Amino acid sequence: MPHSTANSITVHKIQAPAGSTYDIGAEIRGANLENVSDADFEVIRKALYENNVVLFKNQLPLSPRSQYELTRLFDPPATGYGHGKTLDAKRSVLHPDLKTIPHQPQVQVIGNGSVASFEGLENIKLKHPHHKAFHKIAIGPEDDRDNTRFYRWHIDAALYDLEPPRVTSLMAVKVPKTRYQTLRYDDGTGDKLQVPRGSTAFVSSYKMYDLLSEEDKEFARTTKVQYAPHPYIWMSSSRSRSDGLGIESDGLELDYSELPPIDESKIKVLPMCWKNPVTGQLALQIHPSAVQKLIRADGTVIDDLKEVREIVHRMQRPGIAPELVFAIDWEEGDLAIFNNHGVLHTVTGSFLPEEVRIFRQCNMAASSPPLGPEV
Numbered sequence: 083m084p085h086s087t088a089n090s091i092t093v094h095k096i097q098a099p100a101g102s103t104y105d106i107g108a109e110i111r112g113a114n115l116e117n118v119s120d121a122d123f124e125v126i127r128k129a130l131y132e133n134n135v136v137l138f139k140n141q142l143p144l145s146p147r148s149q150y151e152l153t154r155l156f157d158p159p160a161t162g163y164g165h166g167k168t169l170d171a172k173r174s175v176l177h178p179d180l181k182t183i184p185h186q187p188q189v190q191v192i193g194n195g196s197v198a199s200f201e202g203l204e205n206i207k208l209k210h211p212h213h214k215a216f217h218k219i220a221i222g223p224e225d226d227r228d229n230t231r232f233y234r235w236h237i238d239a240a241l242y243d244l245e246p247p248r249v250t251s252l253m254a255v256k257v258p259k260t261r262y263q264t265l266r267y268d269d270g271t272g273d274k275l276q277v278p279r280g281s282t283a284f285v286s287s288y289k290m291y292d293l294l295s296e297e298d299k300e301f302a303r304t305t306k307v308q309y310a311p312h313p314y315i316w317m318s319s320s321r322s323r324s325d326g327l328g329i330e331s332d333g334l335e336l337d338y339s340e341l342p343p344i345d346e347s348k349i350k351v352l353p354m355c356w357k358n359p360v361t362g363q364l365a366l367q368i369h370p371s372a373v374q375k376l377i378r379a380d381g382t383v384i385d386d387l388k389e390v391r392e393i394v395h396r397m398q399r400p401g402i403a404p405e406l407v408f409a410i411d412w413e414e415g416d417l418a419i420f421n422n423h424g425v426l427h428t429v430t431g432s433f434l435p436e437e438v439r440i441f442r443q444c445n446m447a448a449s450s451p452p453l454g455p456e457v
């Protein structure tokens with residue numbers, strides 16, 4: 083009896099709830115992620131670049147190896163983890179949050195609580211990043227269980243030496259029972275948002291660009307962003323704004339003499355706008371905590387750190403308005419892949435030590451720089 087072997091992969095746009103207007107996120111059904119056919123990958127890639135975050139449900143059996151292979155399809159020559167070995171640096175702000183899977187070093191374990199054994203890691207203690215470790219002013223202990231912040235809006239990227247990964251995949255392996263928290267911006271606007279505890283929040287950097295004035299769009303298309311050398315060590319003593327969108331300028335960045343040796347040729351200067359390879363849209367894509375200087379089209383350099391941050395924050399803040407935030411309500415087995423060149427994302431929430439949560443994160447330093455606006 084002949085049976086149909088027709089492709090059954092389908093893409094379903096995630097509907098924003100009432101009051102939200104974001105237009106990112108799609109669920110992909112019917113894909114075999116253990117063995118992705120060329121035809122299925124074309125559908126997945128197009129869906130990724132059109133929706134910027136794609137979600138596959140019920141993927142718990144997917145091994146770290148398969149997660150790596152799937153993630154690498156977006157950039158086949160890329161083989162090394164997005165941060166290289168820089169996580170080893172104890173002073174990096176990323177150091178406490180990520181543990182490398184020994185047999186698949188491009189895949190990191192993140193989460194919360196004590197785990198006896200997971201993928202070759204024994205007796206690990208995971209710690210969900212809490213905003214009080216990074217924000218200048220934290221929510222008080224009495225309000226901390228029911229309220230949270232955006233921890234740190236970012237692009238997944240070393241931003242020194244290595245190129246920003248094209249995509250990141252995130253697998254929810256273990257998710258404690260959640261209830262909603264109130265996410266507070268605490269920036270004087272009164273903005274707030276209900277989010278599932280431990281949600282990963284995403285915003286579209288294309289929307290962020292579209293919201294700019296024509297004058298700012300021109301500035302964005304023609305300006306380059308210079309990142310600090312060893313940015314995650316450089317920023318390790320500084321503290322974030324309450325909206326998680328960049329750092330307060332209190333002069334707390336480490337002096338160059340306190341950083342590992344700096345190779346000038348490895349300092350990253352990237353366009354402020356990155357082009358979507360499928361839709362051609364421009365994203366305003368800046369890592370707000372790691373930015374150090376802005377280089378204008380005429381070669382003028384804006385190097386006053388406070389001024390640089392004020393400019394970047396003024397341009398980015400409209401794009402993280404509550405109605406534009408897609409906050410994933412994780413379920414065990416969810417695998418998300420996001421366009422790391424077209425969204426900003428951040429962890430949210432806080433957990434008690436006994437609330438065990440395990441995620442696997444994978445990305446690779448890209449084989450080429452992001453597409454600038456002129457290509």
Ligand SMILES: [Fe+2]
Nearest residue numbers: 236237238427
């Ligand atoms: Fe990230």
